[in-house]
Amino acid sequence: QDDSRHGTGALKDAKGLLHEGAFDHDRRHGEAVWHLPRSVKFYGVWENDVRQPGGKFVFPSTDTYRGDWDETRHVRHGDGSCDYENGDRYEGEWRDDERSGAGVLTYGNGDRYEGGFAGNRRHGRGTCVFADGSSY
Structure with missing residues (x-):
């Protein structure tokens, strides 16, 4: 059975950054909110675990x-x-x-x-x- 993340969820990475959004077989994929240092949030889209151009950063x-x-x-x-x-x-x-x-x-x-x-x-x-x- 495949234990990879798939669907909507949250993931905190090794740097402590929180990603809330869609996953596709353990990859960030789709719309999400990324919680960055200094309480900055990024609202945007990922494809195959890569942040795509566009989106917005809110301070x-x-x-x-x-x-x-x-x-x-x-x-x-x-x-x-x-x-x-x-x-x-x-x-x-x-x-x-x-x-x-x-x-x-x-x-x-x-x-x-x-x-x-x-x-x-x-x-x-x-x-x-x-x-x-x-x-x-």
């Missing part, structure tokens, strides 16, 4: 990130977008879980900055366009 603050993710360190890394709890939205490059490189930060009040970022801050050349249409 304890309710910030929601969609994009590239470093599977080893469990941090935002590469291209992605983040919708923040305060109404702001960032689209652009991430490095080591920080906004870094080219990006666009749209504030909840409608102001917008497009340009460089380093260490989560505006850095270098960029353009600010304010909600009233004026720019800097």
Whole structure:
């Protein structure tokens, strides 16, 4: 008799990360929630035990990130977008879980900055366009 996981269930791996979702013959396969360090949750799809592109990462603050993710360190890394709890939205490059490189930060009040970022801050050349249409 085959004792492999098949159907819906939960699995805690050797690193202590919890996977809740569908399994197919001991492989993560289908929709699931993956519980990561720092109370981050990933909602997405696996095929043959491999996380598929897409899905979303939700942080304890309710910030929601969609994009590239470093599977080893469990941090935002590469291209992605983040919708923040305060109404702001960032689209652009991430490095080591920080906004870094080219990006666009749209504030909840409608102001917008497009340009460089380093260490989560505006850095270098960029353009600010304010909600009233004026720019800097």
